[in-house]
Amino acid sequence: MAPPPAPQTMKERILQTADKLFYLQGIRAIGVDTIAAEIGISKRTLYNHFPSKDALIAAYLERRFVHARPSDKPPAEQILATFDSLERRFAAKDFRGCPFVNAVAELGPADRAVKKIAIAFKESRRVWFRDRLTELGVADAEALATQLVLLVDGSIAQDLVRDDPAMARAAKEAAKVLLRNAGVDVGDEKVAKKRG
Amino acid sequence: MAPPPAPQTMKERILQTADKLFYLQGIRAIGVDTIAAEIGISKRTLYNHFPSKDALIAAYLERRFVHARPSDKPPAEQILATFDSLERRFAAKDFRGCPFVNAVAELGPADRAVKKIAIAFKESRRVWFRDRLTELGVADAEALATQLVLLVDGSIAQDLVRDDPAMARAAKEAAKVLLRNAGVDVGDEKVAKKRG
DNA sequence: GCCTAAGTACACAGGTCTGTGTAACCAAAA
DNA sequence: TTTTGGTTACACAGACCTGTGTACTTAGGC
Known part of the structure; x- marks a missing residue:
């Protein structure tokens, strides 16, 4: 306390x-x-x-390698909340991209130790998405999880150079389309949330 | 010659x-x-x-800031070809991520000159996507173009740490879903190409 | 009081880096 | 032939970096 x-x-x-x-x-x-x-x-x-x-x-x-805390919210919400969290971090002025990607970029491919932990981190994120998608009964959870991490890392890279938190929102919208396409129900087409 | x-x-x-x-x-x-x-x-x-x-x-x-060459192929093909090109570059062993993102990550936010050119480059890519999408008659070309660059930069960042050209294919598949969702015809659902 | 563990102050070795200064060199133009 | 412009060889200043060595201080436990 x-x-x-x-x-x-x-x-x-x-x-x-x-x-x-x-x-x-x-x-x-x-x-x-x-x-x-x-x-x-x-x-x-x-x-x-x-x-x-x-x-x-x-x-x-x-x-920096903090593991995601377990949550009891529905998996789809958890996934989308990832992007809201990203947006908040982008808006903070002390955000400077992904420390693991930055370290690999800075220290070069020769630094095996750094690369190893960076790979482990990225994989842990992918697995987290995959597990949520499996809970949702998504058929090819592996593939969709990969696509979601692309959106996450893409928005991070874009924000790093552009300083634009809107990148997180764009990623979230794209994620919604991908999820919907996989049969996941995401608070619908601009209407559902308001009519609940 | x-x-x-x-x-x-x-x-x-x-x-x-x-x-x-x-x-x-x-x-x-x-x-x-x-x-x-x-x-x-x-x-x-x-x-x-x-x-x-x-x-x-x-x-x-x-x-490094080379502008994309004009092409007479259909816009949708041009867009998807971007990801094939990415995959080829990932497979080459001398690929080391995006030089602009790397420079910003390495030199820090203080280096205004570097950041400026990095922003210009990223924007030029986004505009290229947007113009192709406009040709296709996509309604919100701006938003979709942003989502596509997220996939591009995401796959680059992922490949940088994982050395996995499959990231480009994953990005391409995600791009197809987004395009289809926007009403663009992309050589269809696992079937069309074979029956066409 | 005494001993130990941790921290301090500070110098320094040995390396790297950016950028400059200087004198010699060489080839081609005049 | 003389001049000129680009190049070389090389030393060096000044900064910064990692890592070590050494002697001094300080605080707690016994």
Whole structure:
């Protein structure tokens, strides 16, 4: 109940600050000095908690890998709510795209560790969609799940360069069409919600 | 007709090499020394043609901004061919995502020049889709064009981390559903092509 | 009081990067 | 032949980066 009284452990404080700076300004753009200075600790302390910057980067990405919480709302609603959530995040001024895609783009294909966690994350998202679609009895849940993640990642990439939250709404509309086409009932054709 | 006898001007040779290295390994990952060494020229020569690395980066992105060639094929075919082309590029092992998205991700939101050209590029793609859709008589061509670019950028982002050309096919299938839903005739429902 | 663990301050090695300065070179034009 | 423009070789300044070494301080547990 009570809000956490402030960052607890030193390690967590480092990770929080690294997260903020890496995500907003880029991994390569931020040096360990900058992170230490931001917290007000010495660089030595940082290196006492993480053996290298690479380890810190890995920990940063792992911490970003939050699994979706279970929900008791109907699956179709959950799926569409994903896009509403995206739109809210786009509107926040501290949104800077997908940290995993950004890390792969920044660090290049040579960095196997980063690529591995990025793949795991993307796959977890796809599987989440697939499971919701299976609950809905969709025939080819695998294929449709892939199409939905394309819309998610597409809107993220577009918003990254255009700063336009409308991309999330566009993705949601497209998702509705795809779902309807697969026989899923999504609060209908501009009418249903109002006449409920 | 005759193939160009080899890179012509010094400037063009520099740009070609910068393109290859920037795109495949990342802008931040490649130093001007590396580019000069790859061509076999001195760093001084490079700086005689471009006043700064930033100028070289800008020139690299501008050179990547190739406008789509006009085509006389039917618009619907042109649109779907986009995804076939994507799939071919994904399959090539030297594909590394969208250079504009990558540049924005790498260089951060502070770099206005890069962001500007990235926005211009994305918009040009969207407008291209919109114009094809208008030719087809689609009612809300603007909205559908946006949805199609989401599929394009989504498949690019997914392929960047997963190296899976199937993402392009998935995008194409989704595009077909969206087009059909907008009243566009796309070589039909698994049957038409075989019976046509 | 004493000991240990954690953090601090700070210097520094060794690397990379961008960008410049300088003198020599070479080929083609005048 | 002389001049000129592009090029080379190479050193270097100045910045920034990762990572380490070292001696000092501080706070808690015993």
